[in-house]
Amino acid sequence: MCQVFISADPHLYESRTRSVRLHGMATSIRLENLFWNVLDAIARRDGMSVPQLCTKLYDELIEARAEVENFASFLRVCSGRYLALQLSGGIPQDASIPIASLNARRVLATEHWPMANRPGQAARQQVLAAA
Numbered sequence: 001m002c003q004v005f006i007s008a009d010p011h012l013y014e015s016r017t018r019s020v021r022l023h024g025m026a027t028s029i030r031l032e033n034l035f036w037n038v039l040d041a042i043a044r045r046d047g048m049s050v051p052q053l054c055t056k057l058y059d060e061l062i063e064a065r066a067e068v069e070n071f072a073s074f075l076r077v078c079s080g081r082y083l084a085l086q087l088s089g090g091i092p093q094d095a096s097i098p099i100a101s102l103n104a105r106r107v108l109a110t111e112h113w114p115m116a117n118r119p120g121q122a123a124r125q126q127v128l129a130a131a
Contacts, residue, residue: 012037020051022058029054029072038079046098081111088112 012034019028031039036050043053057078061068068074085091090110091099 018050020054022055027071029075031072031075035076035079038082039075041095042078042082042099045095046100085111 013032015030015032016036017028017030018036019026021027039050039053043050046053048056054075057075058068058071061071061074082091085107086093088110090107091102
């Protein structure tokens with residue numbers, strides 16, 4: 001089992017810090033290269049740079065939750081969910097289809113993570129109902 005994971009290119013799990021401006025405020029975000037690669041793929045799909053994507057995600061997170069506790073962890077989860085939603089068919093493999101053009105409710109309906117009875121589930125249901 002471990003061979004599947006330990007054979008990964010070491011460059012993928014090396015950390016890199018990038019400086020990103022969120023509304024004029026410079027902030028440093030440290031992520032593994034794998035996550036920067038995924039964020040780059042997400043950003044390119046919608047015609048954005050990674051800093052623009054980070055700003056958009058930050059703004060939408062503030063709007064939904066009113067605070068950001070650990071933005072780097074949030075970005076890692078976004079990357080993982082993007083890949084999982086591609087595997088489940090919620091997000092098309094065709095990178096020419098912008099994520100912004102997708103119906104959020106339909107995309108999230110393909111998600112296989114056990115979400116029932118978890119913190120934030122009520123807020124998630126409100127977001128889905130509004131979509």
